[in-house]
Every structure is written in C-alpha cells, then in structure tokens.
Amino acid sequence: MLVAGFAKKENFLLTGLEKLNRLSPVSFFTPVLLLALVVRLPLLGEAPFGWDLECFKNWALRMADLGPLRFYEAGFFCDYPPFSLYGLGLLGKLIRFWGIEQQPWLFNAVIKLPAFGCDLLTAFLIYRLLDDANNRLARFWAVFYLFLPAVLYNSAFWGQVDSYFTFLVVGAFYLITKERWEWAAVVLTASVLTKAQTLAFLPVLLLVLVLKCDWRRIIRVLAVALTTFVVIILPFNIGKPLDWIFSHYFSQASLYPYATLNAANLFCLLGANQVPDSMLALGGLSYSQLGLICFLAAVFLSGYYYGKQPNHHRLAIALAVSGIAFFLFFPRMHERYLFAALPFLILASGYWQSRLIYLVGLILSGAYLLNMHLVVLYYYQGLPSVSFNQYLFFLALINTGAFLGLWLGIGWQFERGNKKKEN
Numbered sequence: 001m002l003v004a005g006f007a008k009k010e011n012f013l014l015t016g017l018e019k020l021n022r023l024s025p026v027s028f029f030t031p032v033l034l035l036a037l038v039v040r041l042p043l044l045g046e047a048p049f050g051w052d053l054e055c056f057k058n059w060a061l062r063m064a065d066l067g068p069l070r071f072y073e074a075g076f077f078c079d080y081p082p083f084s085l086y087g088l089g090l091l092g093k094l095i096r097f098w099g100i101e102q103q104p105w106l107f108n109a110v111i112k113l114p115a116f117g118c119d120l121l122t123a124f125l126i127y128r129l130l131d132d133a134n135n136r137l138a139r140f141w142a143v144f145y146l147f148l149p150a151v152l153y154n155s156a157f158w159g160q161v162d163s164y165f166t167f168l169v170v171g172a173f174y175l176i177t178k179e180r181w182e183w184a185a186v187v188l189t190a191s192v193l194t195k196a197q198t199l200a201f202l203p204v205l206l207l208v209l210v211l212k213c214d215w216r217r218i219i220r221v222l223a224v225a226l227t228t229f230v231v232i233i234l235p236f237n238i239g240k241p242l243d244w245i246f247s248h249y250f251s252q253a254s255l256y257p258y259a260t261l262n263a264a265n266l267f268c269l270l271g272a273n274q275v276p277d278s279m280l281a282l283g284g285l286s287y288s289q290l291g292l293i294c295f296l297a298a299v300f301l302s303g304y305y306y307g308k309q310p311n312h313h314r315l316a317i318a319l320a321v322s323g324i325a326f327f328l329f330f331p332r333m334h335e336r337y338l339f340a341a342l343p344f345l346i347l348a349s350g351y352w353q354s355r356l357i358y359l360v361g362l363i364l365s366g367a368y369l370l371n372m373h374l375v376v377l378y379y380y381q382g383l384p385s386v387s388f389n390q391y392l393f394f395l396a397l398i399n400t401g402a403f404l405g406l407w408l409g410i411g412w413q414f415e416r417g418n419k420k421k422e423n
Helices: 002-021 025-044 050-066 083-098 104-132 138-146 149-158 162-177 181-192 196-200 202-212 215-237 244-253 287-308 312-329 339-352 355-380 385-417
Strands: 280-282
Touching (some): 025 149, 050 083, 104 162, 104 339, 149 162, 149 339, 162 202, 162 312, 162 339, 215 244, 280 287, 312 355, 355 385
C-alpha cells in the first residue's frame, strides 16, 4: 500500500507539471520572477557580513566618482578583478543620483540587485539547457535553483557576488553546447576578470575546446579571449605596467595565505583552518602542494570521464566535479567558493534524471548553507572558535563523503547502468 501511495503521489505531481508545461514561458516565469523578488525583499536590506557589503558600496561610489583609471590607486583596498566594477560603477551613479547613500536599507538593497538579476539569468539558462534536451522537468529545475536556500543566503542575504561569475560560467557552458566558441571565449574571459575562482572550470573547458575544435578554430577562440581581456582591463590599465593585472591577482591572493579560510573542506579535516598553506601537511608536502595535487587529480579524472564520450551531459558532470574538487582541495578557499558548482549539479541531475546526483546536490547545498551561516555566527555573533571549528569539521566530513559518493555514482551508475541516457 505504501508503494502504491508513493506511485499515486508521483503521478499526481507529474500531471501537475505537465499542466504547467503547457503554459508559455512568459506566462510561467512572470509569476515565478515576482515571487522570487517577494521572497528576497526582506533579505535585500540586511548585511549579516558587513565587511563585504561595505566594500561593494565603497567600490560602487568610488567607480562612480573617479572612474576606472584612478580606481586602483595605491593605498585603496580592492581585492576584486575589474569586470564586476563596471556594474558597481553604474549602481554608484544611480545611488548618487537618488541620494540614498545615508539610507542603509535602500543602499544595501540596490547593491544586491545585480546578484538577483544573475540568479534569474542562471535559472533561465538552466531552463533553456534542459528544455533543449527535452527534459519535462526543465522548469522545475530552474525554479528549484532560484529558490534554493543556499542561493538565497549567498546573494540576497549575504550580498555576495558569486552569482556574477556563476552566471557567466553557465552562460559559457550554454554557448559551448551551441558550438558558439568565440562568444563562449568572450563570456569566460569576463568571468575570469570577475572572480579568479573561474579557475575551477578552466582546465575542463580547455579540454573541451581541444577535443571539439580544429587548430584554426582554437587559435581564433584564444585570440578572441585575449582581445576581450585587453578591452576589459584597458580602462583600468592606462598608465600602469602591462603586467599590472597579474600583479594585482597575485598580490590579492597573498592576503589570505591559509590552507583554508573557513571552508569546510579537506584541510578542515586535517585541522588546518586558518593555518598557513606553506606549512607541512603530509608526506613532506605543504598544504598548498597537497591541495594542488588533489585538485589536479580530480580534474584529470573529470577530463578522462568527459573525453571517453564527449557530450554536454558528461560535461555538466565534469564541471560539477571540478567545482566541488576546487572547493575541497584547492588552497586558500573561503566558505562561499562552492557556489558555482551548484547549477552544474542541477544540470547534471536534469540531464541524467539521477536521484544520486540530486541527493548529492541537496547534501552539498545544505552543508554550504550551514558553512556560510557558521561564518556569520563566528565573526558577528560571538560563536566560540572551538565550537566553530568542530562544526566545520563535521561539515567537511559531509562534503568529502558526498564528493566520494558522487565519484562512486559516476563509476557505477553512469558507466554501467545509464549509458542509454547518453546523447
């Protein structure tokens, strides 16, 4: 009777989804968009991690007042690359025009609006990608991402900009599925110049380029990427050395020289939270060396898995694995850096219709949410450091176990049982 009850409930849900799918995309997504805004409105004026939001507000006003040429003057703190600053500068102009600098709630809300826009666009890309694959749950997965608590916490509550580069990476993935390689190069270069964490996905995407394009197309794509890079940084770089942007990247990375900075990953399991990454870890290797080896091994296995049968179903899995491995193994991780792996887990769940990937995604997104909230409690609510590190250790166990479970699932479920679902 229990099985019959579940089957009846599942049929009811599927019937409901079929009815929703008959609506036009505009009729379906317009109320979804409005509901997403209503859900976020109470969060937009909040600043649980005040330092980050104050930085974004200061950068927006500085860009509005001085423009890109004088933005990175000596003595001014900004540890972000230039691309997102264009958008912040536009917001700064609007804030100056409206005169809301002294109205904290409105100021915070305006600064957070682009992240909301990027969440919407990422959800729409998830819908388009899965709809192109004739997945009848495409709309469900898009809505699922848009209302995922971890996404709400990161962009609407915390006010972080991880959704900026996440949208760009998913956008590059979409363009790659359409074989629009040059446009993918433009978008991916913009992502690199938004957040350096785009590095998590570059090795796999470069492999895709090599496997899918001839050498003439590869040269053209790389030339487009270089041109985009120059166009974006040039307004900031006039009068500075040609290698200025690289010096900026390396100097800002040295601000946080830790094995991990509050990210619940491998180094938390080794007791190395906020421990210098130059210290020895295992087998004579420093934490930095150990992390790089583990990350590159995961990237190699992801690339091998994709290369055996290159298609966008496998690419979604490879990018999800690379994003998770980056968070778990790469040195100098912060608590938020798992964010960009979440849409690829959702895409993989949709492509493969796999409960295993769905379960792994739920576990990782839940642990990610708790990781962010623990950091807020630790820095702003007085959570004792002993308790903080104990909770991080527990979350690191969950994250590592979920990652291993995903790998076992790839080896067992997809290689043996799900080949019929391949393109």
